[in-house]
Amino acid sequence: MPRAACSCVWRRWPMGFETRLPWYTLGTAATASSWQSRIILEIEEPASNHNGGQLLFGDDGFLYIFTGDGGMAGDPFGKFGNAQNKSALLGKVLRIDVDRKERGLPYGIPLDNPFVDDPEARPEVYALGVRNMWRCSFDRGDPVSGTHRGRLFCGDVGQNKYEEVDLVERGRNYGWRAREGFECYDRKLCANASLDDVLPIFAYPHKLGKSVTGGYVYRGCEYPNLNGLYIFGDFMSGRLMSLRENPESGQWKYSEVCMGRGQTCAFPGLINNYYPYIISFAEDEAGELYFMSTGVPSATAARGVIYKVTDPSRRAPPGKCKIRPAQVKVKSHLIPFVPKEKFIRTSESTPRPTARAPTKAPRRRRPTAAPPAPTLRPTKPARPTRRPGARKGGGRRRGRPGTAVPEPQNGSVRLVRPSGLSPGRGRVEVFIGGRWGTVCDDGWDIKAAAVVCRQLGFAHAVRAAKRAEFGEGRALRILLDDVRCAGSERNLLECAHAGVGTHNCKHEEDAGVECSHEDPDL
Structure with a gap:
């Protein structure tokens, strides 16, 4: 696989994150002339951290909600923790229908949710056993054949040893707190034959990074070399990483993404001087990728930078890309990204x-x-x-x-x-x-x-x-x-x-x- 290289443009922008509350509140907006809100779902949280990562609408029109396990360390709530408790909404991927109401709820339950007929489970649960999924995305699928459209990728932040990337599927158990990455965390629970958990498609130790930030599968048009790569990062180490699937074995091959060219690409352990604390990824209408990072290890930092992921080694011929994304209006000027090499600073590397x-x-x-x-x-x-x-x-x-x-x-x-x-x-x-x-x-x-x-x-x-x-x-x-x-x-x-x-x-x-x-x- 050719090494993916990124030449980027960036701008500063004020990130006005609202203060996180110790509960989840989901709302919708209505009316064309004014914005009004209504509460759809509230979930009480026993701690202030592990607030989950994202709200997404799938191709099926349903809303997917990714909730953390409730916070603290090791999911200590109940006999097996919130994530393994089907009657709890924490530590789950939830799936609801916001266009209709039923069962006295302000939303509906999709008929094909996996646990609608289980009296001991909440019908909203789509998948379980997650710790704190931070950024998820649906795959657009191959732009020609449409293969793999609708696959759901998530980065799940680990406890103290491993970070993981999961391919989320209906009704599956992703192992937390029995397992962290590929390893057992709660050994007694891990040995339980009824766990039936799914291993991540990729996990990495804390010498590479300590807080995964999930990304996207590149399906854009401008850079064919990147097609099919799942590109993600790590909040603490500043690493940009990629996974490519082997279609025959189903295994995923890991490779670091290089920013720029030169010594940085040739010598692992070096990065360029982009803001290293990667908070989130995004894609535009054309499927081109961006990521957002800050210069301080805080998700509530006052300033940040947006980078566009590109591949200078190969670009689509002029006129081939038909989709033109809407221009983003910015108050500041776009500033060319000029690589400057330095060592990644991690305590364990x-x-x-x-x-x-x-x-x-x-x-x-x-x-x-x-x-x-x-x-x-x-x-x-x-x-x-x-x-x-x-x-x-x-x-x-x-x-x-x-x-x-x-x-x-x-x-x-x-x-x-x-x-x-x-x-x-x-x-x-x-x-x-x-x-x-x-x-x-x-x-x-x-x-x-x-x-x-x-x-x-x-x-x-x-x-x-x-x-x-x-x-x-x-x-x-x-x-x-x-x-x-x-x-x-x-x-x-x-x-x-x-x-x-x-x-x-x-x-x-x-x-x-x-x-x-x-x-x-x-």
């Missing part, structure tokens, strides 16, 4: 060095040319700045010509990288028992990457790469698997692991790292 490593990278003169790769030969942890040269013929520092290079110590590591990658990036290989081997990614995370980077003489770990991103080590044995590190170990052998030579993975899962001499948080 780049852990601080431990006591065994300096708090800052040692100051050294920067060479004008690219430095030699520091990863082809292992270094001794106690003397990271005296590693052998990485270029051909540069592996001997002392000794006369022909002197044999001493055998690495157990636990030594090196990086192997294809041509074209910058130093400090590559597949991890470890030396154990007189041989080099590879490490699998079953437990691979940024803490293990920090151990490797420190061994190689780098002060900072930027990313823990997985799934043979830097090439597979098929010529070597798999030596380590299920590696779990605290981050302070001297080498990978001091971390918990499955045992040397014991593994349940394949070479296509070989682990990799990205290291840096520069502190990404500075």
Whole structure:
């Protein structure tokens, strides 16, 4: 899949969000000459947070309402929580008919709602088991064939470990509070055979972001490369992300969306200087996408920015796009987006060095040319700045010509990288028992990457790469698997692991790292 790139225009606008109340109040407007309101539905909330994400009308004409689980942590209400309680309206996707009244209610119940005949369930419930869905959207479908029209996508904000994206379907249970992402949260409830929950189409850990903002499937005309991509973001990390479905397997492939071109697109862990706190997404009549973000982590921020998602690598030929969206009237001028690269600042993506490593990278003169790769030969942890040269013929520092290079110590590591990658990036290989081997990614995370980077003489770990991103080590044995590190170990052998030579993975899962001499948080 080609990397999606965004060149954007933006404007400042005042965001006058109303104060959130500890209950839901839905109203409609009437009369052509004046606006009047009537209350349709009120839901009492036990806490002030988790107020849900959106109101949407579907192609069926019914109103879809997305309610949070009631707030607080872990949905502590009742025996199984509000989200798993069919008689509660919290933690649900609701579906009602606002054009008619029945059962003494100011709205109607669609006849095909899944629980209309269940005496223990509220008939408004369309789906259950959600925590706090923040932004949902209906897929317009393929612009030519109409395939997938009406699919409902939602981003569901997680508790403390995972964020998820769900494809919401009638009558399905999306697992909260039994499950957070793909993992069990309430283990007793998770083991209940009657749960019958649906796993998300995608979930990501909090080292990537901590509050998902649901988006849209791109169905516009201007940028064909983006067609079919579900584009969404994260409120806290500022990441723009995308998912593309494999039509044969039904699996969704993840890829980060790049703003602009250049080093930002080539080096993950960098973003451009757009306002990072992504609040919401939108689309116009033509299906072109926009997102809104602010410069402070608050949904009630006084100022924000609107960006249009575009793909400079490919645009539709002139005259092909027939739909012309209405011009948006703005008080300020459109300002061209000029990329400026910087590191994403997240507490988990780049852990601080431990006591065994300096708090800052040692100051050294920067060479004008690219430095030699520091990863082809292992270094001794106690003397990271005296590693052998990485270029051909540069592996001997002392000794006369022909002197044999001493055998690495157990636990030594090196990086192997294809041509074209910058130093400090590559597949991890470890030396154990007189041989080099590879490490699998079953437990691979940024803490293990920090151990490797420190061994190689780098002060900072930027990313823990997985799934043979830097090439597979098929010529070597798999030596380590299920590696779990605290981050302070001297080498990978001091971390918990499955045992040397014991593994349940394949070479296509070989682990990799990205290291840096520069502190990404500075």
